[in-house]
Amino acid sequence: MIVTIHQPDFLPWLGFFDRWAKSDIYIVMDDVQYIKRGWHHRDKIKTQHGIQWLTIPARNKARYKQLINEVIIDDNSNWWKKHLNTIKASYSKAPSYKYLSLKLEKIYKKGHTRMIDLNMDMLKLMASIFNITTPVVFSSSYGITSTSNERLIDLVREVGGDTYLTGTGSRAYLDEKLFSNRRINVVWQEFKHPTYNQFYGDFKQGLSAIDFLMMQDIENEQIKIPPFLFKIKDEIKEL
Numbered sequence: 001m002i003v004t005i006h007q008p009d010f011l012p013w014l015g016f017f018d019r020w021a022k023s024d025i026y027i028v029m030d031d032v033q034y035i036k037r038g039w040h041h042r043d044k045i046k047t048q049h050g051i052q053w054l055t056i057p058a059r060n061k062a063r064y065k066q067l068i069n070e071v072i073i074d075d076n077s078n079w080w081k082k083h084l085n086t087i088k089a090s091y092s093k094a095p096s097y098k099y100l101s102l103k104l105e106k107i108y109k110k111g112h113t114r115m116i117d118l119n120m121d122m123l124k125l126m127a128s129i130f131n132i133t134t135p136v137v138f139s140s141s142y143g144i145t146s147t148s149n150e151r152l153i154d155l156v157r158e159v160g161g162d163t164y165l166t167g168t169g170s171r172a173y174l175d176e177k178l179f180s181n182r183r184i185n186v187v188w189q190e191f192k193h194p195t196y197n198q199f200y201g202d203f204k205q206g207l208s209a210i211d212f213l214m215m216q217d218i219e220n221e222q223i224k225i226p227p228f229l230f231k232i233k234d235e236i237k238e239l
Contacts, residue, residue: 001024001025001160001161001162002025002161002165003026003163003164004019004022004165005164006020006027006029007030007039007068008029008119009040010039010119011043011054011122011126012039012043012209013208014191014193015193015206017126017127017130017132018189019166019167025136025161026136027136027137028120028137028138028139030116030138030140031068031138031139032068033065034058036058040071040115041055041056041071041115042055042056044208045090045207046200046207047086047089048089050200052086054086055079056118057073057074057076058074058115059074069140071115071116073112073114073115080109083108084104088101090199091199094199096215100213100214104210107122142154142155144158149178153178153179156179157182163184164186166186166187168189193206
């Protein structure tokens with residue numbers, strides 16, 4: 001069983017969905033420390049003024065060591081309306097703007113209190129568009145107290161996994177020998193970012209997947225995704 005473990009980021013890039021699609025189960029790492037300058041509350045889109053962040057304001061005062069699943073959204077501003085206005089200004093002429101903007105607005109208007117609930121609703125929306133059916137579980141439901149590599153290993157074993165699919169960003173800290181000693185195969189994600197039509201000048205990669213989805217065509221209220229770069233699970237198991 002192929003397992004990926006990732007924090008519940010806000011509107012993440014295409015590479016994240018690539019890993020999710022390749023896995024048999026996605027463990028949402030929700031019980032680790034929230035990083036104020038990380039990706040849990042923000043991501044980038046392309047606008048007529050260049051690359052711009054969409055950021056969810058969080059209540060951080062006196063909450064320096066809060067876990068991701070404890071973060072409360074700061075609703076002392078019309079931040080979500082600003083998001084929608086920025087998206088409209090940037091993508092109103094995009095092929096799937098009408099379809100996606102209505103979906104996004106519906107989620108924003110739910111008035112989530114916890115950031116993780118908003119993020120998970122956004123992730124589920126995008127996964128449904130990508131036709132990703134890999135099930136999701138939360139690390140907090142297992143009560144694991146180990147840290148670092150051991151925590152990842154314990155989570156993989158807890159769900160019955162034998163293969164851990166991870167991104168290149170973890171090369172700095174992941175100890176493959178520890179996984180091997182516990183009979184877990186480590187597979188490094190091989191993701192080649194697709195090039196697609198974009199507005200506003202030269203192509204930029206690594207943006208929120210919303211940028212990609214906005215630029216696709218719609219047919220009968222379904223976004224037509226061109227042949228994507230997700231490897232089928234059998235190919236991973238052969239590595």
